Amino acid sequence: MSKCAKKKYIKTNLRQMTMETVESQHDGSVTASLTESKSAHMQTQTGQNSIPALAQVATIAETDESAESEGVIDSHKRREILSRRPSYRKILNELSSDVPGVPKIEEEKSEEEGTPPNIATMAVPTSIYQTSTGQYIAIAQGGTIQISNPGSDGVQGLQALTMTNSGAPPPGATIVQYAAQSADGTQQFFVPGSQVVVQAATGDMPTYQIRAPTTGLPQGVVMAASPGSLHSPQQLAEEATRKRELRLMKNREAAKECRRRKKEYVKCLESRVAVLEVQNKKLIEELETLKDICSPKTN
DNA sequence: AAGGACATGCGTCAGCCTAT
DNA sequence: ATAGGCTGACGCATGTCCTT
Secondary structure, three states: OOHHHHHHHHHHHHHHHHHHHHHHHHHOOHHHHHHHHHHHHHHHOOOOOHHHHHHHHHHHHHHHHOOOOOOOOOHHHHHHHHOOOOOHHHHHHHHHHHOOOOOOOOOOOOOOOOOOOOOOOOOOEEEEEEEOOOOEEEEEOOOOEEEEOOOOOOOOOOEEEEEOOOOOOOOOEEEEEEEEEOOOOOEEEEOHHHOEEEEEEOOOOOEEEEEOOOOOOEEEEEOOOOHHHOOOHHHHHHHHHHHHHHHHHHHHHHHHHHHHHHHHHHHHHHHHHHHHHHHHHHHHHHHHHHHHHHOOOOO
16 A cells, blocks of 8 residues: 555545544444445555445455355345445435524535626536637526636636626627636626627527627637537547546536535534534433432432 | 645546436 | 436645654
C-alpha cells in the first residue's frame, strides 16, 4: 500500500466509521454497519478495483459465519451488500420528516442568493450546437441556453444564458441575459445594457446569431447542424468528443453538488447527535430523580 | 526554513439506480 | 433497453500545522 493510499485509507475509513456509527443510532445496527464498512475500505485500499473489492466484502461477510467456506457468494446476499445507500438528499429528507428541527435539502438550492430569480444555470441541455468560434451552445428544456468554451476547463468557461422573453423582444429574436464565471469564481451577470440577441432560423440547419444589442452585426454565427445529421468520421469523432466533454462537465458539476449534499448531510447528522446527546442526558437525570422519589432511603 | 503529516477539495472513472 | 443522474473510490494539488 502506497503512502498516499494508506493515508487515504485511514482518512476515509475514519470518516465512514463515523458516519456509519451515527447512522446506526438511527436504525440500530451498529455492529453490522461498522463491520461491512471497515471491510469494504480495507479491501478497496489494497489497490484493487471497486467491484472485486466489494465482491470480497461479500466473501468476508460470509466467512464471518463459516470461516472455511470459499468464495461462493449467494447472489442475493451480494446484492444486499453491494446495494447503494440512498442519496444524501433522500436520507436527509427522511431524517427531516422524523425530526422537525432538521432542515430539508431543497431540490433547487438557493445558495447564490444574489442571483436574479429568473436566472437559472446548469439546466440539462437538450440541443447542442457549435459556433464558428468553437464555442458550444446547449439549449435546455425551459429555454435556458448554455455556452461553454471548448477544451480545458469547462466550468470556468461556462456561461449561462437565460431567456427573458417577458419583455418585448424583436420578432424572431430572443433577448437573453448573459452570465459568466470570472477567474475568482464569482458570478458576473451582464445587465440589460450588455444583453445579446440570439436569433434562431427555422429549417433543417438551425442557425443562431449572437449579436451585440446596439449593432446589427453578428458576432458569431452557429453553423452546426443537429447531432443526428452527422455522417463523416471526422464529424462523428467531433461529436463523440463533444459528448464526452459535455458528460465530463455535467459530472463535474454533479460531483460538486454531491459533495455539497454530503457535507450538509454530515452536518445534519452531527447536529442530530448533539440534540440526542442532550436528550439522553436529560432522560438519565430524570430517571435518577424518579428513582430517588420512588425508593426513599431507609435509614 | 525544510519536510512530513494531515485536511480539504477537485476532476475523473466506474458502477448502480431510476425514469423514459 | 437505454440515457442520464448519483455517488464511492482514486489520484492529485494545495494549504495548514507541527517537528526538527
